[in-house]
Amino acid sequence: MQFFEKLRNASQRNDSLLCVGLDSDPSRLPGPLKGRPAGQLLFNRALVEATQDLVCAYKLNFAFYEAAGPDGLTALSETRRAIPAEIPVIADAKRGDIGSTAEQYARAIFVSLGFDAVTVSPYLGGDSLEPFLSHGDRGVYILCLTSNAGAADFQIPHDLYLRVAAKARQWNSRGNCGLVVGATHPDQMAAVRRAAPDLPFLVPGVGAQGGTAAEAIAAGRMENEPGLIINASRSIIHASMGEDFAEAARREAVRLRDEIRSALQR
Amino acid sequence: MQFFEKLRNASQRNDSLLCVGLDSDPSRLPGPLKGRPAGQLLFNRALVEATQDLVCAYKLNFAFYEAAGPDGLTALSETRRAIPAEIPVIADAKRGDIGSTAEQYARAIFVSLGFDAVTVSPYLGGDSLEPFLSHGDRGVYILCLTSNAGAADFQIPHDLYLRVAAKARQWNSRGNCGLVVGATHPDQMAAVRRAAPDLPFLVPGVGAQGGTAAEAIAAGRMENEPGLIINASRSIIHASMGEDFAEAARREAVRLRDEIRSALQR
Numbered sequence: 001m002q003f004f005e006k007l008r009n010a011s012q013r014n015d016s017l018l019c020v021g022l023d024s025d026p027s028r029l030p031g032p033l034k035g036r037p038a039g040q041l042l043f044n045r046a047l048v049e050a051t052q053d054l055v056c057a058y059k060l061n062f063a064f065y066e067a068a069g070p071d072g073l074t075a076l077s078e079t080r081r082a083i084p085a086e087i088p089v090i091a092d093a094k095r096g097d098i099g100s101t102a103e104q105y106a107r108a109i110f111v112s113l114g115f116d117a118v119t120v121s122p123y124l125g126g127d128s129l130e131p132f133l134s135h136g137d138r139g140v141y142i143l144c145l146t147s148n149a150g151a152a153d154f155q156i157p158h159d160l161y162l163r164v165a166a167k168a169r170q171w172n173s174r175g176n177c178g179l180v181v182g183a184t185h186p187d188q189m190a191a192v193r194r195a196a197p198d199l200p201f202l203v204p205g206v207g208a209q210g211g212t213a214a215e216a217i218a219a220g221r222m223e224n225e226p227g228l229i230i231n232a233s234r235s236i237i238h239a240s241m242g243e244d245f246a247e248a249a250r251r252e253a254v255r256l257r258d259e260i261r262s263a264l265q266r
Numbered sequence: 267m268q269f270f271e272k273l274r275n276a277s278q279r280n281d282s283l284l285c286v287g288l289d290s291d292p293s294r295l296p297g298p299l300k301g302r303p304a305g306q307l308l309f310n311r312a313l314v315e316a317t318q319d320l321v322c323a324y325k326l327n328f329a330f331y332e333a334a335g336p337d338g339l340t341a342l343s344e345t346r347r348a349i350p351a352e353i354p355v356i357a358d359a360k361r362g363d364i365g366s367t368a369e370q371y372a373r374a375i376f377v378s379l380g381f382d383a384v385t386v387s388p389y390l391g392g393d394s395l396e397p398f399l400s401h402g403d404r405g406v407y408i409l410c411l412t413s414n415a416g417a418a419d420f421q422i423p424h425d426l427y428l429r430v431a432a433k434a435r436q437w438n439s440r441g442n443c444g445l446v447v448g449a450t451h452p453d454q455m456a457a458v459r460r461a462a463p464d465l466p467f468l469v470p471g472v473g474a475q476g477g478t479a480a481e482a483i484a485a486g487r488m489e490n491e492p493g494l495i496i497n498a499s500r501s502i503i504h505a506s507m508g509e510d511f512a513e514a515a516r517r518e519a520v521r522l523r524d525e526i527r528s529a530l531q532r
Binding site: 023025061063064066067069070073074094095096097098099100101102104105107108112121122123124125126127128129143146147148149150151152153154155157158160163164167209 | 291327340360364371378390392393394395409413415417420424426429500
């Protein structure tokens with residue numbers, strides 16, 4: 001099954017556009033799990049159990065696992081396995097390298113680790129993305145407009161983000177291409193939607209980073225289907241530092257899922 | 267000691283500007299090592315032993331280790347440890363993510379794994395690079411102009427690569443910033459040198475990718491010191507697929523070191 005079909009199915013099953021980012025910071029684990037070698041994995045398992053009926057996807061940012069050394073890499077692959085097979089999992093790795101090297105990253109992420117989709121950086125151009133795109137059943141979200149202040153350094157001048165969106169449409173011959181568009185720039189997100197009416201968005205920047213779901217939906221939705229999913233990480237997974245962390249995460253996930261649902265009704 | 271000082275010392279000690287890229291492809295190991303769990307590490311140890319008097323630095327491309335799973339990550343950290351302490355080692359990871367995440371990558375690469383320098387992607391702008399740059403004793407090579415055809419997609423239009431070079435000068439307050447400039451575009455490399463007369467270059471693309479050391483030296487050298495190091499990976503480490511791989515790598519490393527030396531005399 002194609003990634004975007006799997007995502008659509010999961011989204012309809014749970015009536016949700018919420019992607020929970022399992023960007024689990026080992027230094028911010030709740031008391032009982034902190035400092036344990038398997039702490040990150042146990043934390044994630046509890047979060048998945050508490051939220052799996054509320055999400056359309058999970059996203060794992062590789063940095064938080066790589067920073068934890070060998071235990072972190074075990075946590076990464078075991079967390080991916082702990083997620084029910086029908087829920088797609090996105091590798092938020094932001095990789096980008098020349099073709100022969102990109103092939104190695106694609107194999108690591110799609111084959112060895114078994115992720116359904118990946119985030120990639122466009123700086124090295126089309127031939128650096130083709131090794132990911134050639135896995136036609138996996139999704140490839142290309143960084144377009146990121147949610148941080150530094151987006152103003154190179155992405156916005158000369159409309160680089162819109163040129164990335166236009167190229168991504170050309171690279172979408174297999175229908176497996178999406179764009180990362182941050183919720184913190186709603187006006188520019190609307191411009192990306194006009195430039196790429198047919199490309200699904202992965203929207204970070206809601207919650208801790210200050211973007212709102214309502215603005216993202218208004219700016220980024222497609223004509224006949226939502227066409228975007230909204231990720232929140234810290235605001236959900238670190239909602240409580242106490243033993244009630246899983247219930248707190250569930251409460252915050254329900255709240256955001258419903259906020260997204262209401263915004264869609266407008 | 268600052269990274270670029272350590273690099274200068276190593277370069278003077280071995281009278282060499284050659285960086286050997288230990289981008290060891292597990293599927294291309296010589297017969298006796300192929301398929302062994304520790305094959306990649308044994309391969310690298312033999313290469314380091316055969317070339318350590320010929321180089322100014324080593325570079326490890328993370329993709330080739332991540333693709334090999336847990337054995338690969340052991341090979342990555344053990345290879346770094348097998349390199350003599352006075353030779354700097356560059357993590358060719360091309361990372362780039364928002365600040366809170368970039369901090370995790372910086373910790374993984376500089377602290378947990380102990381690399382002396384890193385390659386990073388500029389797409390997310392200054393705040394995404396600051397967590398790396400703030401490790402003032404480590405080097406940060408920012409992707410500027412890469413050696414692949416896809417550099418023409420976004421790097422060259424609107425002179426993005428020159429704007430990256432100009433920004434990198436601003437971000438160099440700690441003197442630990444360099445640029446990745448591919449040998450396959452000598453004319454543009456000369457333009458980067460004019461835009462950033464004071465930033466050291468890491469030059470890939472010599473050898474298997476078709477660039478020449480002579481053109482790179484002519485286009486990229488600084489006024490009073492070389493100001494660049496030249497990386498070759500596949501052409502050296504996979505020079506022979508047989509049991510003589512280490513001697514073949516040494517021969518090719520000597521040849522390229524000498525070619526670079528001659529080019530410097532001109």
